[in-house]
Amino acid sequence: MTEANSDSFEDLFKAQQTRKIRHLTPGQKIKATIVGITEETTFLDVGGKSEGVLNSSELKDGEGNISYQLGDVLDVYFLQAKASEQLFTMRIGSGSSTAHLEEAFRSSIPVEGFVKAEIKGGFEITLGGNVRSFCPYSQMGIRRVEDSGKEYLETHMQFLITRFEENGRNIVVSARALQEALREEMREKLRNTLEEGQTIDGTVSSIRDFGAFVDIGGVDGLIPISEIGWSRVQNVAEHFTVGQQVKAVIKKLDWDNNRISLSYKETQEDPWEKAAASFAEGSTHTGTVARLAQFGAFVTLAPGIDGLIHISKLGAGRRINHPREVLEEGQDIDVKIESFDLADKRIGLVPADYVSQESEQEQEQKEYRKFIAKNNGAKEKKTVGSLGALLQEKLAKKKK
Known part of the structure; x- marks a missing residue:
């Protein structure tokens, strides 16, 4: 044995001797x-x-x-x-005895179970190959059971035994308790890595009327309906499905209240970036009435690009109390770009015939003013002519 090897062995031996027994x-x-x-x-x-x-x-x-x-x-x-x-x-699995299951119950060790059948109030779970147990619907997962829980049947899952009675004849298990503990560990890891403005990957976990919840690896974030697309979204289910993989931008992190706000639309191209070239002031377009409000009508010019016709510009010259008197949602309308504000993402619109209608009114007023001026000028000219004639006539008489 070489001296180097002897030293290495001696070091390892000493290190082994100094290690304390871990109780x-x-x-x-x-x-x-x-x-x-x-x-x-x-x-x-x-x-x-x-x-x-x-x-x-x-x-x-x-x-x-x-x-x-x-x-x-x-x-x-x-x-x-x-x-x-x-x-x-790592878990107590198939082949485990009732004694092992009791130890798992006392020590909170995960057990592997087979979801055998759906019964009243929950599921029959087989543990250790042949030991029956029961899991209530509410304990099958963090999220509520959908479609009567058919997706769980004949699958292997991890459970915690929450009740062990009558020598193993009455066993209640929970998958949710185990999942919540795991998610809490993952949550703490994410708390140290996530930042606002960061783009993350996630899986759509549930869909609601107000938005979509996304599992981002231990916690759920919410994509509000207003952050789904640049266009106005009315039905969340038309844009997402449960299980869909998505990318989203973290808008806000509120760990104290367990709230994470996400944006899906910010991962897509902002249509306003190219809008200035397409919707120049004075240009005419065909849009669709998207929404009617007391103060005017919102018109969609392109996906994600809406403009507003103020109520004062509607009614073809007559006063109206609400845009619904002359327009309805879904109606196509020809409009002209009156103003374009890229910074605030606002477009002011008027009906395409509004300018010509206003010009006609102005023209009528101009013609009327000309008519009045012409008549007044003629009278003045006629009056001045008569006075001149009278003066000339008087001068002629004096010469005679």
């Missing part, structure tokens, strides 16, 4: 690092003097392959100490 209580959750894997057993570094042991079957995927490798860190639960080994589990 754990059944059900305690810790992080452990995989230091060895065999077909039957996985060895864990749990930070104590003794080694942790995990059944390798818990690391296998649906095809029976171990999907972990040396150095991976796992969340595990302490079961018991046996000789010089400490036994751990």
Whole structure:
């Protein structure tokens, strides 16, 4: 053995000797690092003097392959100490006895269950291969059960045992309790990483009349109906479906009240950026009446671009009390751009024939003024002519 190897071995030995035994209580959750894997057993570094042991079957995927490798860190639960080994589990699964399930109940260790059937008030869940339990509808998940919960049937899920009575003949489980604990952990991680203005990925978790909730990895954010699109949105379900993957911009973070506001429209091109070139002042367009208000009518000129016809510009010269007297929603109308304000994203409109109508009125007034002026001038000219004639006549008489 070389001197270097001897020193390395001595250092490792001393380090092993100085490690303190880590005392754990059944059900305690810790992080452990995989230091060895065999077909039957996985060895864990749990930070104590003794080694942790995990059944390798818990690391296998649906095809029976171990999907972990040396150095991976796992969340595990302490079961018991046996000789010089400490036994751990990631969950209690199929093949578990009633005694193991009772230990899982006392230590709050997750158990794997099979959703066998829907029964009155909830679902029948099979634990450990043949042990019956019950999960109420309200405890199947964080979100309410949709469509009678058919999406849960014949699936494997993780549960916490919340009631264990009559030696295992009366067992109640909850998936929600486990999910809420997991989401709280994820929430704390997100709290340190999310920022306002950040673009994030998420999954639409539910749809409401006022907007869509999006799961962004541990917490839900809300896309209000006003932030779905640049155009006015009336039906949220026309834009989103549950399970849809979306990108959104974080508008506001309120961790104290568990509220995260998101914007979907800000991930899309702002139509106003090109609007100035398309809607120059004085240009004429055909739009659709989108909404009627007491003060005027909003007209959609293009997706996301609305203009306003003030009520004073409607009625073809006559006074009206509400735009509905001359327009209705959904009606097509020809309009002229009267003003364009890109900074405030406002467009002032008038009916296409409004300018010509106003010019005609002005023309009539001008003609009337000309008529009055002409008549007054003629009378004045006639009067001046008569006085001149009279003076000339008097001068002629004096010469004679």
